[in-house]
Amino acid sequence: MSEEIERVELKIVVSPIWxxxxxxxxxxxxxxRHTFDQDDEWKSDTMPSELEAAVAEIGRTNFWHALxxxxxxxxxxxxxxxxxxxxxxTEAELYDSVLPYxxxxxxxxxxxxxxxxxxxxxxxxxxxxxxxxxxYFNALEEYSVEQFKSFLIHTLTSWTAWxxxxxxxxxxxxxxxxxxxxIELDPxxxxxxxxxxxxxxxxxxxxxxxxxxxxxxxxxxxxxxxRSIETKLFFYxxxxxxxxxxxxxxxxxxxxxxxxxxxxxxxxxxxxxxGPMSLADLSKLFQVSKTTLHxxxxxxxAAKFVAVNKGVYVLNQxxxxxxxxxxxxxxxxx
Numbered sequence: 001m002s003e004e005i006e007r008v009e010l011k012i013v014v015s016p017i018w019x020x021x022x023x024x025x026x027x028x029x030x031x032x033r034h035t036f037d038q039d040d041e042w043k044s045d046t047m048p049s050e051l052e053a054a055v056a057e058i059g060r061t062n063f064w065h066a067l068x069x070x071x072x073x074x075x076x077x078x079x080x081x082x083x084x085x086x087x088x089x090t091e092a093e094l095y096d097s098v099l100p101y102x103x104x105x106x107x108x109x110x111x112x113x114x115x116x117x118x119x120x121x122x123x124x125x126x127x128x129x130x131x132x133x134x135x136y137f138n139a140l141e142e143y144s145v146e147q148f149k150s151f152l153i154h155t156l157t158s159w160t161a162w163x164x165x166x167x168x169x170x171x172x173x174x175x176x177x178x179x180x181x182x183i184e185l186d187p188x189x190x191x192x193x194x195x196x197x198x199x200x201x202x203x204x205x206x207x208x209x210x211x212x213x214x215x216x217x218x219x220x221x222x223x224x225x226x227r228s229i230e231t232k233l234f235f236y237x238x239x240x241x242x243x244x245x246x247x248x249x250x251x252x253x254x255x256x257x258x259x260x261x262x263x264x265x266x267x268x269x270x271x272x273x274x275g276p277m278s279l280a281d282l283s284k285l286f287q288v289s290k291t292t293l294h295x296x297x298x299x300x301x302a303a304k305f306v307a308v309n310k311g312v313y314v315l316n317q318x319x320x321x322x323x324x325x326x327x328x329x330x331x332x333x334x
Contacts, residue, residue, distance in 0.1 A: 023218030
């Protein structure tokens with residue numbers, strides 16, 4: 001008798017709380033915010049001064065990461081539910097949710113970190129130099145457990161109340177529900193489903209038994225990945241097809257033309273066509289700072305004209321060639 005093959009459980013998860021937290025993560029992520037579909041709307045909106053201060057603190061501390069990981073555990077459908085469940089967590093349960101996973105070999109140290117400041121200080125050393133988790137760990141020690149809970153609850157409550165006033169919010173949630181209902185999953189082929197839905201060629205990871213696919217609008221065009229001990233999270237952008245109207249260009253077309261409408265970005269594409277290059281090599285070649293180049297490359301990445309793997313940038317030739325075809329199709333629409 002053959003043994004039953006163990007497979008990950010795949011879920012499509014949608015809720016206003018997920019979308020609200022993802023929107024907050026996008027709003028406060030300054031390095032690539034200029035590439036977001038909603039950035040122009042965000043720039044033109046004003047918010048209450050108290051909320052503005054709280055959002056700025058989220059940007060400084062990167063506590064959006066804590067909100068995402070807590071929601072993974074809580075799976076709240078409303079802000080009140082999130083608040084109630086978070087309030088009930090013990091100190092160890094709270095830190096178990098918000099401290100990032102760093103691999104099986106360090107899981108013992110992560111568990112110790114949930115129990116003491118000394119443990120967290122030791123565990124934080126493994127994240128030195130990380131783009132946002134180094135400052136995240138530093139900020140965690142500035143807050144007591146009750147202050148931390150209170151700040152997260154207050155900020156999520158105020159932020160969600162603010163985004164709910166936006167005209168596109170209700171329609172956006174309807175689109176996310178439609179996306180969830182339209183997808184049929186094959187329990188026998190979760191890896192193929194992950195690639196079909198997100199575009200990610202997922203390699204199963206030891207210890208991951210659940211994969212959640214969370215469609216979003218607020219973080220478009222980016223895909224965001226997170227991992228807890230036993231769960232992998234893919235936050236993927238819904239298709240442009242949900243937003244297309246005849247005679248109105250898709251955000252993909254607009255994003256692509258924006259990426260191509262700059263001399264330096266075109267030079268970068270030309271250079272990458274000659275072969276993959278690192279940021280340091282490109283900076284040396286063009287005599288431009290890494291910060292400036294990173295900004296330009298993030299625009300090209302948002303348009304999917306380039307990709308990066310372990311710090312090396314490569315040209316997406318197929319995407320670039322297919323872009324002109326999509327433009328022609330749009331111009332020929334009747």
